[in-house]
Amino acid sequence: MSALLADVERRIASVHQLDAVVNAMRGIAGARAQQSRQILPAIRAYAETAWRAIAQARRIQSESPKPTVDRGAPGAPVLVLFGAEQGFAGAYPERVLDAAASDLPLAHVFLVGARSVALAGERGLAAAWQGSLPSRVAALPDLATLLLDALNDYLADAGAVPVTMVYPIWTPGQGLKIIRRPLLPLDAEAFPASGSGPVPLTNLPAADLLARLVQEYAFAQLSEAAAEAFAAENEARMATMAAAKTHIDGKLAALQLEERLTRQSEITAEVVELAAGARFRAKRG
Known part of the structure; x- marks a missing residue:
């Protein structure tokens, strides 16, 4: 075997290895995206329950005095940005940051996603709080809890x-779409005091009950945003890996053609050499 043919075969083996890696990454991303989609209905049902409870609690609050609290001058508004945790997702991490670029210098930023944190640092933007997007959907509620505690x-x-x-x-x-949603304070118009019959009995003051329910609702909203971001990143990675797979298939086809042509050229050269040798021996005989 010639050095040229051996080099082509080594390149083909390398492309096969890369193809296996891309297929594995695509499969993992697909499984994670599916898992996050499966938990979204439960998160939304939880948020709906909290929404109904807040509407009921407002009936109690409407009959209770509302205390006034002087907090002094307000601080900077908060932006909770869910970005990308890892690379290999094409332009996805940059697009998420670009969507909030005008807000980042002015807000108290809570930034989720190690890759987005690194990109923000490259742009000279520092987050007041930063965290990682988990690699498992089971850990998403823990992230929502950490965010809510930091917000409080x-x-x-x-x-x-x-x-x-x-x-x-x-x-x-x-494909990708960036959602902007207000989290706090809650819009009272979105939670009209509702319910029929007697006002629910509670063991907590109306203000405390409502505050706790608002926390539950905010937790549900943060959990939903985290699950959507988790799914979006993995969907973007699947799309990137699909494009890489197409490129790899094209590269592999070209190398296999080169291998066949190289092998054919070597066989032809060998046949020509054998024929020339036979003619030379015939002339001497």
Whole structure:
């Protein structure tokens, strides 16, 4: 075997190895995206339950005096940005940051996703709080809890400043879309006091009950945003790996053609050499 043919075969083996890696990454991303889609209905049902409970609790609050609290000058508004945890997802991490670029310098930023944190640092933007997007859907509620605790700590000093979530969603056939949703304070118009019959009996003061229910609702909203971001990143990675697979298939086909042509050229050269040798021996005989 010639050195040229051996080199082509080594390159083919390398492409096969890369193909196996790409297929594995695509499969893992697909499984994770599916898992996150499966938990979204439960998260939304939980948020709906909290929404109904807040509407009921407002009936109690409407009959109770509302205390006034002086918090002084308000702090900076909060932006909770769900970005990308890892690479190999094409332009997805940059697009998420670009969508919130105008808000980042002015807000108290809670940034989720190690890859987005690194990209923000390259742009000279520092997050006030940063965290990782888990690699398992089972850990997403823990992330929502950490975010909510950090938000509560900040709001205790900053006052009732607006808190906005920015997170990506992935729609089949349409691709990536960035969602901007207000989180806190809750819009009273969105939670009209509702319910028929007697006012529910509670063991907590109306203000405390409502505050706890608001926390539950905020937790549900953060969990939903985290699950959507988790799914979107893995969907983007699947799309990137699919494009890489197409490129690899094209490269492999070209190398296999080169291998056949090289092998054919070597066989032809060998036949010509044998024929020349036979003619030379015939002339001497």
